[in-house]
Amino acid sequence: MSFRENYRVSRVAIGYFYINKVLGIFPFSYDHCQKIFKTSFPSVLYSLLLAISTVFLYSQLINSFQAFLDTIFTSPLAKFISVFQSVYLCFEIVCVQLINIYYGKSLVNYLNNKFEFELRLNLVSKKIYRKNYYALLSLSTSVIFGMKMILNYLLITTWNDAGGLVVLAACLHMIPYAAGTLIGCSFSMEVISLRSLAAQINYTLMELSKTFQDLPERVSRLQKLNLSCQTCDKVDELMTLHSQLNKTIKKYNEFQNIVLFLYYSNKFMEIIIPIFYEYLYFMGHSKIETTFGAYVISSKLNVLNSIELMTTACCSQKLFNEMRKTGRILHEFPVHQTDSRLKESIYRFSTQILQENRPISIFGMFTVDNTLLYAMVSAMTSYLILLIQFQQQESQL
Numbered sequence: 225m226s227f228r229e230n231y232r233v234s235r236v237a238i239g240y241f242y243i244n245k246v247l248g249i250f251p252f253s254y255d256h257c258q259k260i261f262k263t264s265f266p267s268v269l270y271s272l273l274l275a276i277s278t279v280f281l282y283s284q285l286i287n288s289f290q291a292f293l294d295t296i297f298t299s300p301l302a303k304f305i306s307v308f309q310s311v312y313l314c315f316e317i318v319c320v321q322l323i324n325i326y327y328g329k330s331l332v333n334y335l336n337n338k339f340e341f342e343l344r345l346n347l348v349s350k351k352i353y354r355k356n357y358y359a360l361l362s363l364s365t366s367v368i369f370g371m372k373m374i375l376n377y378l379l380i381t382t383w384n385d386a387g388g389l390v391v392l393a394a395c396l397h398m399i400p401y402a403a404g405t406l407i408g409c410s411f412s413m414e415v416i417s418l419r420s421l422a423a424q425i426n427y428t429l430m431e432l433s434k435t436f437q438d439l440p441e442r443v444s445r446l447q448k449l450n451l452s453c454q455t456c457d458k459v460d461e462l463m464t465l466h467s468q469l470n471k472t473i474k475k476y477n478e479f480q481n482i483v484l485f486l487y488y489s490n491k492f493m494e495i496i497i498p499i500f501y502e503y504l505y506f507m508g509h510s511k512i513e514t515t516f517g518a519y520v521i522s523s524k525l526n527v528l529n530s531i532e533l534m535t536t537a538c539c540s541q542k543l544f545n546e547m548r549k550t551g552r553i554l555h556e557f558p559v560h561q562t563d564s565r566l567k568e569s570i571y572r573f574s575t576q577i578l579q580e581n582r583p584i585s586i587f588g589m590f591t592v593d594n595t596l597l598y599a600m601v602s603a604m605t606s607y608l609i610l611l612i613q614f615q616q617q618e619s620q621l
Contacts, residue, residue: 365416415542
């Protein structure tokens with residue numbers, strides 16, 4: 225099986241990088257002849273100009289946006305929250321653009337090293353593992369993020385009473401909103417591709433283990449020794465690949481620290497603020513007529529926002545589980561049927577895993593896994609209660 229046929233998940237992840245180039249989030253280029261990524265001055269200049277243009281556009285249109293909010297809400301708190309969320313969304317996108325420009329050479333090296341890693345892995349693992357599963361997982365992730373952007377646009381178009389300012393709101397909100405959504409989608413796709421590489425290592429290791437488990441009883445000592453030597457070489461190569469994959473994940477995490485912090489902070493607001501808006505509509509603090517269709521779209525959007533948050537965290541959790549799975553496979557390896565050299569290789573591999581296992585985290589403070597979901601749900605509930613209490617106090621004044 226050729227390399228091109230083997231690792232299709234990584235090509236999908238790279239495809240999202242190219243989509244991000246349109247929004248200035250991926251200021252690099254790909255040389256199809258040499259098949260390597262390169263720093264690109266035009267792409268960097270485009271991202272820099274787009275970042276400056278975004279700041280300039282927001283600064284010019286913020287007053288018009290506040291006028292738009294006056295046609296919707298009667299609550300000053302709701303207006304302040306809307307402006308703050310929009311400004312933060314702008315701040316997030318500009319920061320991500322500048323961060324990717326700053327880490328330009330490092331990101332290019334990361335992508336090129338990842339391609340080299342895949343080539344080496346393809347030499348050891350000749351058969352692809354769960355190709356349809358990862359293809360379906362990538363497709364499902366893309367659909368979730370795509371539906372979220374479409375529903376958000378449909379929700380804005382339901383504000384018919386706001387007149388021509390709907391176009392302003394769409395332009396001011398949707399472009400950074402799309403960029404913020406693509407940041408999460410690209411992160412999920414990249415983590416899925418890294419998990420597929422870890423799965424290939426585990427699959428190859430399981431196949432080597434089955435070779436000794438299915439070993440016939442009547443086999444000569446010389447044949448067993450020859451098989452152990454061949455397996456030992458492959459185990460050593462897999463140990464090197466596993467270590468390199470750990471370093472690749474660590475390097476990717478270093479680039480994503482600030483990006484993930486900004487992204488999850490924005491997700492925090494994207495979930496609790498629409499729920500707070502629905503509370504305002506229900507309590508009669510809205511100047512426009514809220515139709516049943518708007519409630520349905522808003523509820524679906526809240527569900528998709530929650531699914532998006534769970535998707536990013538669960539993809540990272542699955543990657544960590546896949547990396548830890550290697551230790552269980554080594555623990556169940558039939559060492560009693562191997563020679564001392566292969567036993568030593570398995571022991572070194574197991575020791576390496578104990579020392580190198582690391583999840584994706586945000587500055588070491590938060591781990592991007594299922595525990596992050598529980599922490600965010602608890603914090604969202606507390607902040608939502610505070611917003612409602614502030615609104616009630618404001619109504620009594």
